[in-house]
Structures are given as structure tokens and as C-alpha cells.
Amino acid sequence: MLQQTAARTPEMLAHRLRGLSDRAIAWWFIAPTILLLLAINIFPLIWTIYLSFTNYRANRPNQELEWVGLRNYARVLNDSDVWQTLQVTAHFLCWTIVLQMLIGFGLALLINKQFKGHGFWTTVILLPMMLSPAVVGNFWTFLYQPQIGLFNQIISFFTGIDPSSFEMIGSVQLAPWAIVIVDTWMWTPYVMLICLAGLRSIPDYIYEAAEVDRASQWRQFWSITLPMVLPFLMLAILFRGIENFKMFDLVVELTSGGPGSITELASINLKREAFEKWRTGYSSAFAIILFVTVFGAANIYVKALNRVKQR
């Protein structure tokens, strides 16, 4: 009896599903995704907005909740530490994007020459970006050690500088570059791969026509290659920009914001405020400001990107 019921159930379920209209299927298929995103993304976002108007502290949940209006926002925007972390973030963002675009685009141009074995070497180059930034970032602290570290040793080999005379992570001058170097090492392949797709999307006949018109290599690059790859480059900048604005894992494991707060990116500062000082209300306001900044910038950027694409 029980077995019979068990055997019949899937059939009944199937029967019911068979009878579903397209509209019902659309609804049933999308609803779980939207519900989960509402529960784990949107509800927390709304909660953060709410908390940003209060003096809530997560380590004192029983303290009386006070409505403080926009005071948290005013405090964040008047905080010189916040402006410093934003400046650090801007430096990081700017240099990583410039370096990754130049090296990535350059590599893509070279790989596009289709030399023998380019597929294999491309795969080798791609490896760093797929790996865990925290684990790899942590290992870079080892490579950056003066004396015993491989990085210092190699620099010393090529320049003759004493490997124990400089500390990439410990020094105020070099630490901001230490994180730029590791991020560039990790994410240049990303830009390269996107640029490669852009280069391969250019049909050969355009170059053939340019060749017939006796256009120089230089001219071909500026008038054909660059404009055709530009939308791809801009897309790469968008993705890298968003990712590096949110950057946390790699830099936390590398320098944890130090020395002092020389490499303290916005996310690291936010983590300190929220999970070490437990200023939940204040850090919620900071989080909202960061989110609105990325969201706004990304929207404006996408509009610009679409205009370039339409040209």
C-alpha cells in the first residue's frame, strides 16, 4: 500500500506539472531565485539602511535603540580617516587599472600573433586569477620578506640593491605599491582575456583593406585595432573597477591595511568599524555611502559604454 503510494507520487507530481501553463511555469521558475535574493540581499540592504539611522552597536544588542537621523552620515563624511581610506582606495584603483590595461592589452596583442603554442601559454598566464586571493595573498607576504623572500632576491639580482635594504610590506613608501603589484599580477590575465576576445572580433578584411590603402602599422593600430577593442577595454575597466573598489581579501592577507593605515582600503576600514569597534550604525552609513557610490558610478559608466558601442 505504502509502496504503491510512493510509486504514484512522482507521477502525480509530473501530472500536475504537465498541466502548468507557461505563465505558471515562468512564475514558479523565477520565484525561488527572487525570494532567496530578497532574503539574503535586499532584506539585509534595507536593514542596513535602517541601522544607518540609529546608534545600534552589535556587541550591545540590549542597549536602547536611538534614532539619530542623518548624524551617522554626517560623521562618516566628516571623518578624516574615511577620506584617507578613500584616497588609498583611489590610488589602488587608479594604478591597478592603468597597469592591468597596459600589460593586459599588450599581452593580448602579442598572443593574437598566433605563434606556435600560444594556447598553452595563455592558459599558464590565466592561472593566477582563478586562485584564492586570500591564500595567494598570504603567500606573497612570504615572497616579500627581506632577505629570505623571493621577490626581494629577484629585484636585487637585477638591480644590485641589497635584498635586505627594503621591505615591501613594512615600509610606508613601498606598501601601497606592494598591493598594486600583487593585484596586477593576479588580474592582468583578466584584462588580457577580454582584450583577446576584442581583437578576435575584428574581421581580417578590415586590415586587408588598410594594407591595400598602404596604411602604416601604426596607423592601423590607432584607426582600427584600438577603436574596435575599446568597448572590450571599457568593459574590463568596469569589472576591474567594481571588483577593486570592493577589494578586501587579497589586501587583508597581504598587509591588513598596514603599516599604520597606509594600505587601508575602504572595505578594510569598514570591517574595522563594523566588526572590531562594533560601531554598527556608523559603519552601516559608511556601507550605504560606498554602495551608492559604486552603483551610481557603474550606472553612469554603463551609459557611456553603450554610447561607445553604438558608434
Added chain:
Amino acid sequence: MTGLSTAHSVVEPRRWTRRIAAAVVIIYALIAILPLLWIFMTGFKTPPDSISYPPKIVFSPTLEGYCNLFTTRTRQTDEYIASLPPAESLCDQIARDRHMVIAGPSKFGPRFFNSVIIGFGSTFLAVFLGTLAAYAFSRFKVPLKDDLMFFVLSTRMMPPIAVAIPIFLMYRSLGLSDTHLGMILLYTAVNLSLAVWLLKGFIDEIPREYEEAAMIDGYSRFQAFIKVVLPQASTGIAATAIFCLIFAWNEYAFAVLLTSGRAQTAPPFIPIIIGEGGQDWPAVAAGATLFLIPIVLFTILLRQHLLRGITFGAVRK
């Protein structure tokens, strides 16, 4: 692929151009791979070898790093060690040579296992839900479709720490903090945006005529989805699953903030492997090697779909 040029085309790069290009790319690749090779090599060094000055390129390999990774050891007097029965295993012997005795297993095994459970659990859920949603977005007129798709994507723009503040409070009151279920749900939500966008691209490429033909043959819409669309989309689904798995595998910010003991994954754990007097670099490197190797294999497997995955399906080859 329009880039493949014919043998005697005018745009064919000259031979020496090609050679220079190859040389530069190979030099870059070798430099880029060097830190990874160094991780691999350090895993087989003894602790003194790993911190020697200048760094050792030639060394006699040992499994000490791997032994230290999986065990905890205590220092003992030589008399005590001499009084023990002969060492049973290689790791035992290595520990005794360092005047230590193995005290028990380390936490690396359980942390690695947590990574596997949370990685596979969240990947399965994200791909399952993502396939359904992607099919609906691809085939049906959904009201506000573009807005919903953008909403799905915008959830990726939040800095993880900003999301972690309310999630931390929410999980604390629901009893989900430091649980596998909590982490699986969180990673599923984060991965869903990627899964929906990627899978929609893959399903868009399957001609509608296939299902329509099946439906004329008497299949219902649901049957056509199961029996026609899913098999056609299987490569795309597999690629998407690997991308989700890699994300969950590598994720650090949520793991470090929301887990501590029970459900902690490997990325927050590997950097805090401590030996006597500082970080035990061979053990860290051994842990990193074991942790990174699956991803290296997956990357090679995924090569064809990599571009799509990292751009949320915005660029297809």
C-alpha cells in the same frame, strides 16, 4: 572565431614578429607562474630550508610540510622520545627527528572538508535555482524582465563587508552563524546572479524550435524543458557549476566574518597555520598547494568558457 587568417593573407604577421611575440609572452608567463611554483616547492622544503638566505632553489625534498599540515605536535625530551616504541609512520619519524611527538590531527582536514561541503552544496543550489530562473527569463515574457535581470546583477555590486553587517545580525538571531547551512545559503545567493546571467546566455543559444517541435509531438512545456532543453544546455550548466564552485571555494570575506569554529572553510584557516616561532611556511605552502590544485585543474577544463564566466556572459567567443 574570425581571427584565423589564411596562410598567405596580407595580414599574416611576419615570422620574426611572431618570434618576438612568443618570446615576450613566454617570459611573462614564466614570471607570472613563478610565485605558484614557489608555493609548490616550499611545500616540500624543511622549515629551515624554507627560510634560508639566500632562498634555496635546489634542496632535498621532504614531506615535513605535509606532515605538519595534518598534525599537531608537542616538544618532548630526548629521553622520552627514546623510550617510545619505534616510529610507526613517516610523519612520526620526521616529528621525532625534530624532538617532537605527534599529538593528534590538525584542523586542516575538517576545514578542507567544510570547504568541500559548502562549495558543493551552494553550487548545486545555485545552479538548480539558476537554471530554472534562466529558462524562464530566456523563454517567457516576464513583466519587468530587464529590471529583474539588473536587480539580480546589482546584488553583486555590494561590498561583501557591507552585506556581512546585516547578515551577521540576521544569522545571529536565526542561529545560522557558523553553520554549514548558513554559509551554503549565503554563497548560493551570491552565486545566483552569476548562474542566472551565464545560464540565460547558454539557454538563449538553444533554438526555440527544438522545444516547439517536441511540444508539437505531445510534450508539455515542462517535459520539453526536462528532455530537450536540459540535455542541450548541459555543457553550459557544467561550466556555470564550475564557476560557482570556484567562487565558493575561494571566498574569504564572509568566511572570516561569519564562521569561527564549526563551519570555517580553508581560506581563512591556511594563513593562520603557525609553527614554532612564526608561520610554518612549508605547512602553509602544503595547504595552499592542496587547496589550489583542484582550481588549476578546473581552469584548464574550463578554458573554452572562461571568458564568458568572468564577464557574467557579457563577452562570448
